[in-house]
Structures are given as C-alpha cells and as structure tokens.
Amino acid sequence: MTNTPIDRLARATPPDMAKKVRGLSDRAIAWIFVAPTIFLLLAINIFPLIWTVRLSFTNYAANRPNREVEFVGLRNYIRILTDDGIWANMQTTAHFLIWTIVLQVVIGFSLAWLINRKFKGNDLLTTLIVLPMMLSPAVVGNFWTFLYQPQIGLINYVVELFTGIPASSFSMLGPGGLAKWSIIIVDTWMWTPFVMLICLAGLRSIPDYIYEAAEIDRASKWRQFWTITVPMVLPFLMLAVLFRGIENFKMFDMVVLLTGGGPGNETLLASIDLKREAFEKWRTGYSSAYAIILFVTVFGLASIYVKALNKVKER
C-alpha cells in the first residue's frame, strides 16, 4: 500500500463519514448516473425487441402499412421451423462458423505462441498484424471481390503462380463450390488477430515460476506445453471463441458485400436471408419470427457455452 498523506487520511477515516456529505445522496446520484443508459437501452434495444416479438405473431408487412394486420398465432414460427430452405441456411451458417473458428484458433494461437518468444520488434509486428480487424468489414469485403475476380484477380494469379492451375479455370466467388471457402478465408484474414491477441494475453498471464518449477521437475518442453501452457490459456481461448462465435452467427456486412449470399444460395447465411425476407420481400411478421428464432439460438448457445467456460475456469 502506498503511504501518501492522502492515503493515510483515507484509512484513518471511517467509511461512514463519506455518507455525511452535502449535496445529493449516493443513491440519488447512482440513479441519475445509470438512468440515461438504461433508458437508451430500453428505448433502442428492449422496446424494439418486444415489438419484434409482437410482430412475429402477425402477418404485418412494413411496405403496406394500411393493410389490416391479422393475428396469426404461431403460424410464422411453424412455417420457419419446417422450412427446408431455412435449415439449409442454418447449415451454411454452421459451416461458416465452425471453419472460421477452427482456422482462427489454430492460426491465432500459433501466432501468439510465436510472438510470446519475445523477440525484438514483436510489439510493432503485433500492431501490423492487428490492422485488418480494425478496418470496415464492408469496405474491405467489397474490395476482396476485386482480389477474387475470375481471370484477372490477384488471388487467381497467385494460385496459378504456385500451383500451375490456370487462373481462368476457376472462380473464387462463382459457381463451383469455392464461394463458401472464399468467405471463410476473408473472415480468417480479418479476425485471426483478435484470437491471437486474447491468446497472447493468456500466455502472458502464466507466471514464469510455474515453468521454472516444471524445469526443476525435469518435465520435457512438450509436456510443459500440454500440462501448463494449454490448460492455462484455455479459458482465454474459449472466451475468444465465444466472441467470434457470437459475431459470426450475426455475420452480415462482409459476406453480403462479397457474395450477397450467392452463387445461388451457397453462401446464404441466416442474417443475409433474414435481410432478404425483411427488407426485400417485406414479410415483416414472418421475418420478425425469424429474428426471434435466431436471437434465441445465439442466446441459448452462448449461455450453455458460458456455463462450460465457468467450469473450465474453476478447475
């Protein structure tokens, strides 16, 4: 503890003294300080959410405000849950989610592990690596369509250079099944640094003395890695996965500009489909039910995951 006069005075004074101050009571100040935030969130998050729930039981269409609104009960929900197209979109979303997380965890952790060797200049390198994740996914996603251009794009050229596959024989965003990997590549390019940073925080939180003790016990490097490094970084890594998972379940901007859900429906993620239903087909009631289902899914999965995460932390 520091020992400046102010600290000594503070310690000598009973906490009750603080309450005997002029002006507003602490309780009043607490409410004045918290209220605007709560109000804003109620107005722009919760009220809309409740409205969405209400709309989801109707056949309302926002482009025809004068049409009589009918209460349709659970019909929207039943139609969505029995729609094969929507299950296909969920699979597309799951494919995107799983592969981006796997790639980002593997590459992100490896990078963090390398950077943690504390070589000279690792600070600057870390900053430069982080750049892609700070940039607008829409603007960058749009530019990637240029890099992915069939025949003339940089990516096709590089592929031809290294593998000899002619640049004009394939199209990264066109038909042929590559598009769903193309979006994974761009997301991995953008967000690996995020996983890397969190892993780095985890690695740096491991005190040196644990490794020193392991060294005294003659544990091999390999064994140290699996019994010290991995378990101690795991809670951090799981947190990174949670954040990426939530973000990618909501993914819209980058992919909509890269592929718009195409070719066909190959990269039609749930969010993009939802946007089509809500703002192109104007099926407001139906898409509200869709939105609620997505929200409940994220929320449910995230809650289960957080429980698992807390178990890992407790160990």
Next chain:
Amino acid sequence: MSAYSVTEPTGRSKLVAAVLVTLYMVITLIPLAWIISTGFKSGPDSISYPPKVVFEPSLEGYVNLFTTRTRVSQEAFAALPPAETWYDQIVRDQGMVIAGPSRFGERFMNSVIIGFGSTFLSIFLGTLAAYAFSRFKVPLKDDLLFFILSTRMMPPIAVAIPIFLMYRELGLSDTHLGMILLYTAVNISLAVWLLKGFIDEIPREYEEAALIDGYTRFQAFRKVVLPQAATGIASTAIFCLIFAWNEYAFAVLLTSGTAQTAPPFIPTIIGVGGQDWPAVAAGATIFLLPVMIFTILLRKHLLRGITFGAVRK
C-alpha cells in the same frame, strides 16, 4: 548481461519465431497494400493480367472518386476548350468531361459527424453508468450488467426491423440524430463494461479523502475520478469510434439520401461497366487510413483494450 533463465527462449527459437511472424505479417498486409496501390492505378492498369505491381502512378482513381463524369459526343468533345486544370485533364484523358462533384465528400462528413457524435454520447453516458456500477450499490447490479452486455448478442438485422418502423414513425429515419442514438445504444454496452474495469482500478480512498475535504460526490467524480480514468476513457472512445466508423448493416438499412455514411457508399462507386476499382480503392484508402494510423499510434492502449474487455469478464 542477464542471468540465465530457464523460461527465456533461446536465440535460435526467437529467430525462427520472428521469421515466421514476419512472413505472416507480410502476407496479411498484401490485401491492404493492394487497396492503396490500386487507388493510384489507371483504369486499364488496375485490371491488367498478370496483376501489375510496378505501374505508372495516376490520380485517376482519386479524381473519379470526387467527381461525376459524362460522355459527350465526339464533335462536342473535339470542340471543347483545352482542359483548365489537372483534374479536368485526367477526366478528358478517359474521353469524358466532369459533370459535377460526387457525393463522397458528403458521405465522408456524415461518417465523421455520426462517428464522433455517437462516440461522445456513448462515453458521456457510459462513464456515468460505469462510475455508478463501480462505486454504488445499484439494485440488481449483476442483472443490469448482464442485460447491458446481452444486448450485443442480437443480430443487427433483427433489431433493424422494429427500429426501421419506430424511426419511420418518429421521423428519425435517415437523420444524423437517429444514427447517433442507434450507434450509441450499440456501443454503450461495451463502453460501460470497459470503463467499469478502468474505474474499478482507481482506489476508492482518493474520492473518500476528497469527500472529507468538503467536495460533493459530483465534484469528487469530476475532479478526482475523471482525470484518473482519462487513459481508459480515451481508449474506450477509440473503440466506440472505430465501431461507428465501420458499421454497415444499420447504415445500409436505415439511411439513404441525407445521412448515409461512407461504408454503404463506397461499394456503390461505379464506372463504365461495373465497379470503378481505382476509385473504390481511392475511397477505401481515404476511409481506412485514419483507422490504420490511429491503430499504429495508439497501439499500447488499443491492444490492452481489446484483451482487457475480454479478459475482465
């Protein structure tokens, strides 16, 4: 000379690590370098195959970004007086004449207004709430904090449907105020969480001493806590600003004519037969460069902020 340590990596392993990380850095920055260089290519150079790494720099992209151009008939084109300015000349070289300014400047300003407006508001409200959560017994504190965080889990499109309807009723559609309020609502959860962490780190004793010296609670907040939290507030502000700056989904759905920001605008820059890539790249460069510079200059605070927000919970 440092003492021998078992945890210090060997020189060779450091070298291998440095080489591998540098390699990754180079590969990952190629797309960004490509954006910047494409902005300085002429139209034909930008789409030549094999892609050109060395080229004659041209300001065509930047000129096209800021202007709209029209084609005129051959006779009219021949009858024109010689180009007066360098940018006139660049447009003439493409066989066109300048018709007027483009909307890029406006869109960029919208991004600035909405970005800074919402950042200011998020930080203002967020600091107050974070202070209250950090220092006072707020009823249902944990529930409120979780509620604040959970608002980030909603897909933007899901929120956009009712917001679209609500804004239509209130006349907030396509206004700066509407977008500022919306981005504030999205950012405030992160702001409260990050700021609470920073304020938790400031010892309570400082304020209590100030209270005994006759400060009111509010004065103590303003004169003791705020200066101490300044660094944390600044790095939180950068996060809010970057989010608002980059946001696309709400912007594309809720704005069109007057309040549209740059991210929905840049992908719509078209030239003859599709996107005008040098102009798109020029716009992207102008739009992305401030964030890149910020990131590099403020790296210490930002990097701490990213992990801090994650690690705290």
